[in-house]
Amino acid sequence: MTNDHLLHLLQLASPTLPVGAYSYSEGLEILVEKGIIDNSQRLKAWIDQELRYGAIRLEAAMMVRAYQSLQADDLEALPYWNAWASAAKETSELRSQSWQMGNSLIRLLVELEPELQSVAGVVGTPCNYAIAFGIAAAYWQINLMDALLGYLHSWASNLINTGVKLIPLGQTAGQQLLLELAPQLSGASQDILALEDDEQLHSCTWGLALSSMAHETQYTRLFRS
Template identity: 65%
Template sequence: MTIERVLYLLQLASPALPVGAYSYSEGIEALVEMGIISNAQSLQHWLEQELRYGAIRLEAAVMVRTYHAVQNGDIEALSYWNQWLSAARETEELRSSSWQMGRSLIKLLVELQPQVLPLADAVGSCNYAIAFGIAAASWKIEPLSAVILGYLHSWTTNLVTAGVKLIPLGQTAGQQIILNLFSDLTNTATEALTLSDDDLCSCSWGLSLASMAHETQYTRLFRS
């Protein structure tokens, strides 16, 4: 990877990217409320299971397909996988957060590089993983394994930050959790590259229940 492409990836995966990721906890707020996540160990365990078996695996694998679709100019595949990912979202909160972040990233990308407008028009209500794949392919970031790691690391950092605020934890504990998850991040990224269409499945009922509980939670800091 050239230095220039490293900079593109850092910008795309940066917490400063104006997509609103900081406002979502993906059910962690509800889990803290219920006492299921109460310390650094339980937060790390939750994120480990999500990386190994949860919906984030699907997002990463679909992002890979998006990257290839953009490279091949396959608008039909791009639209198909965006619709597929929307259908795979089990709750309104999860679907809305994915669409909102995707819409924000696509809007930013169009402003930075107007030539991607046809791709944006093709997908309509764009999921975040789709928008991330479009941006990575448009900016010619490679290798693809680095793109996946950037996506997964950004997801992990956002949820650890949410946990630090909610439990609460110290910043050092949050950084230790991220370090402890490096092997899971690497394994999930490798798996996302090789998953066939028939293997696109997840065990995310825990996330679904947490997300549904969050919809009716009385006091909330986060939108999911």
């Protein structure tokens, strides 16, 4: 990886990227309120299970396919995978999150790189976050595995920061948890790259779906969803 590639990846995976990721808990808020997740180890177990079986695997797989489509100049595949990503969301809250973040990122990319205007037009709106991330990574020629690790690391960091605020955890405990999850993030990246289109694009997300739906009617909330 060249310095430019690394800097582009750091920018793309940065928590300061103005896409609003910090405003979503992905159901963690209701799980903390009910005492299901009340310490760092239970949060780690939740993230680990999501990496092994959950929706983040499909999200990351869509990122990979958007990356590969742009790299192969197969623009017709982008709206297909974008529609696939929308259809795979089990709740309106998760779909709205992906659309809001994706639309924000694709608009930012067009402002930063006007050459991507035509690509954004092909994808159309709403654009899912994974699709926009894959487009950015491919355009900036970031290595695919590095982009995938950055995508998963950014997702895990956001959930851990949510746990730091809600459980609450100390900042050091949050960083320790992120460090402990490094093998799972690396292993999940390898697994996701190997997923086949026809038989392996599936997940077990009933826990995420139920917590996401319950969060909609939670009495007090810090997060949007």
